[in-house]
Amino acid sequence: MDKGIKAIIFDLDGVICRTDRYHYLAWKALADKLGIPFDEEVNQRLRGVSRRESLEIILGARGGAYSGAEKLAMTEEKNAVYKTYLTAMTPEDLSPETLAVLRALRRRGYLLAIGSSSRNARQILERLGLGDFFDAVADGTQIARSKPDPEVFLLAASLLGVRPGEAVVVEDAASGVQAARSGGFRVIGLCSADHDPGGEVSVEGLSQLLDIFR
Ligand code: BG6
Ligand code: MG
Numbered sequence: 001m002d003k004g005i006k007a008i009i010f011d012l013d014g015v016i017c018r019t020d021r022y023h024y025l026a027w028k029a030l031a032d033k034l035g036i037p038f039d040e041e042v043n044q045r046l047r048g049v050s051r052r053e054s055l056e057i058i059l060g061a062r063g064g065a066y067s068g069a070e071k072l073a074m075t076e077e078k079n080a081v082y083k084t085y086l087t088a089m090t091p092e093d094l095s096p097e098t099l100a101v102l103r104a105l106r107r108r109g110y111l112l113a114i115g116s117s118s119r120n121a122r123q124i125l126e127r128l129g130l131g132d133f134f135d136a137v138a139d140g141t142q143i144a145r146s147k148p149d150p151e152v153f154l155l156a157a158s159l160l161g162v163r164p165g166e167a168v169v170v171e172d173a174a175s176g177v178q179a180a181r182s183g184g185f186r187v188i189g190l191c192s193a194d195h196d197p198g199g200e201v202s203v204e205g206l207s208q209l210l211d212i213f214r
Contacts, residue, residue, distance in 0.1 A: 001186065004024055007135075008105060008213065009156045009180075012116035013046060014172035015190055015206075017093055019124055022085035023054075026119040030078045031058055031070075035075060037069035044195055048173030050117055050146035051075045074085045086120060101206045102133065105213055114168065114169045115156040117146040147175040150183025157185075173197050188212070197211070 014020030024043045031038035046054040055061050055075050067072070106112060113136040114121060121139035127130050136159035143151045144208035150164075157167050159198055172190040174197045180187035188209070189199025196202060203209065 001168060004166055005110075005168055005186070005213070007113060007157070007160050007162045008152055008209075009160075009169045009185070010140075011048065011112045011166050011169070011171045011173065011176050012114050012121050013118055015126060015170055016098060016114070017089075017095075017124065017129075019086070019089075019118075019120075020047065020172065022082055025085065026078050026082035027054065027058060028148065029081050030074060034074075036062065040194065042073040044174075047197070048117055048147035048171070048179070050140065050173035051079065051119070053146065081122070086123060086127060089124065091127075094128040094130065098206050099181045101209055102130075104210055108213060110213060111160045111162065113156040113160055113167075114138065115153045115190035116140065117143075117152060148178035148182065150179045150185075153180055153183045153185055157183075166214075170206075171197055171199065 009014055023046065027046065028038050036058060042058065045057050049057065052075055055071055059066065102112060112134050114134050115138050115139045118155060119140040122137065125137065128165060130164050138152045140146065140157035142155060145151050153169055154164065157164050164184035168186040168188060170188045170190060171177050171180060177187050177189055177198045188198045189202045191198040191202050191204050201212065
């Protein structure tokens, strides 16, 4: 990456920690109860997307059959299940590799931030022992539009005092890659065996960042 890069903005769910799995399990419980098909393929489309928009994707054409109040109750039910997973999290849920990479990037002089659509982001960071770690946290409680809108990344950059062109976003979601691109950020996609979000550079694990940000 260029010399002009000053900051790295990380997505949270699925990048810093495995809470993407908990989102999946909580939505799956709701979908099963409603008798709606839900699988990993649908789940990929929920990455980075707000709670309410995720519900609309899951309901699809069935969405018209439910009132706004019923949909609100469904998102609350999903979030309650999701939170039961969060309350069981401890600093052990932060992988040693991730912690080592974050510390090394800080030692190398980069500003580090979170840019997450989640309204639970701060609780998760606290649970992981990262409550005070990042130089800025922009999350779902501070934005009007979730990814693929760039709002959360623009807020993170502004909190850090850098321009979008001076920051790189690390994302596991196609919606997040799109958000970063439309905000004018460089973007690294975190891939897994069954999912590649795109991005100008792809990595399979965060330790590869240490080869990119020297
Ligand atoms: C994103 C997740 O980080 O946050 C999405 O990738 C999730 O799956 C979104 O829907 C909102 O999260 P929350 O915790 O506010 O329901
Ligand atoms: Mg994510």
